[in-house]
Amino acid sequence: MTKQQWSVLLIEDDPMVQEVNRQFIEQVDGFKVIGHASNGLEGIEFVRAHEPDLVILDMYMPNQDGLTTLQQIRSEGFSTDIIAVTAASDMETVRRVLQHGAIDYIMKPFKFERIKQALENYLSFRIKLNEKPSMTQKELDEILFQKSEEKLTSLPKGLHALTLENIKKYLSQQPSPVSAEEVAEGVGIARVTARRYLEFLGQGGLVNLQIEYGGVGRPVNRYIWIKS
Missing domain, CATH: 3.40.50.2300 (Response regulator)
Structure with a gap:
């Protein structure tokens, strides 16, 4: 937790x-x-x-x-x-x-x-240190040198580091793409707020967007964590 x-x-x-x-x-x-x-x-x-x-x-x-x-x-x-x-x-x-x-x-x-x-x-x-009992050299390097998150060092106004980490953790645990609504429910925030964080993570290259087309209504944007 x-x-x-x-x-x-x-x-x-x-x-x-x-x-x-x-x-x-x-x-x-x-x-x-x-x-x-x-x-x-x-x-x-x-x-x-x-x-x-x-x-x-x-x-x-x-x-x-x-x-x-x-x-x-x-x-x-x-x-x-x-x-x-x-x-x-x-x-x-x-x-x-x-x-x-x-x-x-x-x-x-x-x-x-x-x-x-x-x-x-x-x-x-x-x-990141608290997430698991051991890690690979690559994972440690990313923590020490912030290699995989250079684009995320400065958060836009209204976004918070703690919420961002919670969303990243939630996404990394999902076996399949999830919607902004599912992220919002899983983390405990509003859907519009979840969408802002997901767009930010997409810009940083940490999530992929997949569009799901159904028979009726608008297509649904789904997001999946890019595993390092």
Whole structure:
């Protein structure tokens, strides 16, 4: 079963930046900020108590900086993922943060579109990892490098990454072509909404459209997942 909401902890010492980050994150479908910390020590205590899915981590903070906090999260064995959002732009910091397992690195100042992209990439990554207990090299490469979905990195207005992943999962489980109405019922959305997602997936080359002609009435568009 696909997780419906992913918990986020913000570790950031500037209250104004903290609030802007919270608003940005909660505009992205599927994410909820469950806590704030103004320094690394507070952040570690929160991670120990709640084990959030994701931490948005600043580097320059009093009472324990971001890099030390990241190292501690890893040394204590938490599965929490990390996205660094920081003004630190020197290559030594970037290298060390990535070496300790941050999944993305966003430099301040940044626009909403950049953090939206990071969160949607993370969402796609986690959902795919949770789908099955093992995978092929090709499937892993597609997750790591987004090879099969380069056209889908920027969603049109009104489409959401979580709904898109649910539709892709539903389609991939169908043995034969299905209509937009069947997709809508299977995923729990309106038919007109399902059609928009299906058209988008068709443009990205992930589904094939097949037209079914009946004896009476309009032909029915049916969609089938293109297996990789």
